[in-house]
Amino acid sequence: MNVLSDAWGWLTTAGNWHGSDGIPVRFLQHFEYSIEAVLIGALIAFPLGLLTGHTKRGGLVVSSLANVARALPTLGLVVLLVVVLGVKFSAVMIPLVALTIPPILLNTYEGVRHVDPQLTDAATGMGLNQWQVLWRAEVPAALPLILTGFQFAAVNAVANTAIAAYSSFGGLGRFIIDGLATTDYGEVAGGAVLIVIAAILNLLFFAVLRRLMVSPGLRPRRTATV
Template sequence: MNWLAEFFGDPANWSGPYGIPARLVEHLEFSLLALALAALIAVPLGLLIGHTGRGALAVVITANAARALPTLGLLVLVMLLVGVGTLPVLVPLVALAVPPILVNTYEGIRGVDSDLSDAAYGMGLRGHQVLARVQVPVALPLILLGLRLAAIQVVATATVAAYVGLGGLGRFIIDGLATKDFPSTIGGAVLVVLLALAVQLLFTLAQRLLVSRGVKGR
C-alpha cells in the first residue's frame, strides 16, 4: 500500500508527456485501434460464415491457431521484419482479438432459432435482410461478449508496446522493472487492471442499452 501511495501521490506522475494521463491516452490509442481492426475483420466474417453455414471448420482452425501464437514472440518477429513503430504492436494485438470476436459472432448467428429465420423468409425477407433484422439482433449478446473478451485481452496485453519503445501504461511496468522502481511497476499494473475493469463495465452498460428486452428474456 505504501508503494501505491507513493506512486499515485507523486504529482510528477500526473503531468507531462510521461504522466499517467498521457500514458493512459497512448494505451487507449493502441487498444482501440487494435480492437477496431479486429472487429472489422472478425465481425463481417463471423456474420457471413454463421449465416451461410460455410467455413465453420475454418473458424475453429483460425481461432485455435491465433490463440496459440505467442504475443511477445510475434511482436519481436514483426519488429525485426518491419522495424520499430506502431505496426509491430498492432499485429499481435489484432491476432489476439480476432478469435473471440470471430467465434462468438459465428456462434451467435448459428444459435438463432431456425423458426425465427424461417418465419422471416416466409414474410418475404431476403437473406441479407434476415441477417440484419432477425439474426443479428438475437445474436447481439454473444457478439458483444466476443468484443468484450477481446477488448479486455487487448487492454491487458497492450503493455507489450513498451518492449518496442512505445508508450502506454506498460512503460510504468517495464521501466519500473528495469530501474527497480517498484512503486512504478505496481502502480502501472494496478492502472492496467483498473482499465480492464472499466472496459468490463462499459460493455455491461452497452449490452443493457443495445440488447432488446425480448432477447434478454430469451
C-alpha cells in the first residue's frame, strides 16, 4: 500500500505536471513513439497480410516472419543497436516496429484468408476485379480481426516504448529509469501507472474505432445468460 500512496503522492504533485520533463510532455512523447512504430509496422505488415490472405499463399512465410519478430528480445536488441548505431532514435524504433509486425501481419492474413468464399464468389459474379473484391468484400468482412491485430500492435508499442528511456530518449519510461536511479519509488510506481493508463486509453480508442468502422452485422452479439 505504501507504493500506491507514494505513486499517488507523486502523481498529485503539481511540479510533476509542468516543464519539459513534466507528465503531459512525457505522455505526448510516449504516444508519438508508439504511433510511429505502429505506422511503420503497418506499412510493412498490412500489405503483406492482404496479399498473402487474398491469394491464400505464403502462410508459412507469414508465420515464420511473425514468429521471428515475436522472438526478438526487445531490450537486448535496443542495447545491441545502441552499441552498433550509437544513441539514435532508430536504435529504439527498430525493436518497437518488430513488435508491431506479428499481430498486424497474422491477423490481416487470417482475417482475409478466412472470408466466406460465397462472399467473394458473389463479388466476382457482380463483375468486380480482384482488387475490388479485396477492398470491397474481403477487407470489410475481415475488419474486426484486422482491427484486433492493430490493437494488439498498439498495446505492444505503448507497453514497450518505456525502453526508449534506456537510450536517453523520453516517454513515460523516463520516470521509471530516473526514479530507480534516485530511489524515488513513488516516481517509479507513478510512471508505471501512467503506462497502464496509456494502454487503457489505447484500448478505449480501438473500441470506439471498432464501433465506427465495423458493420453492425459483424460485431459480436451479446447473449443473455441465465
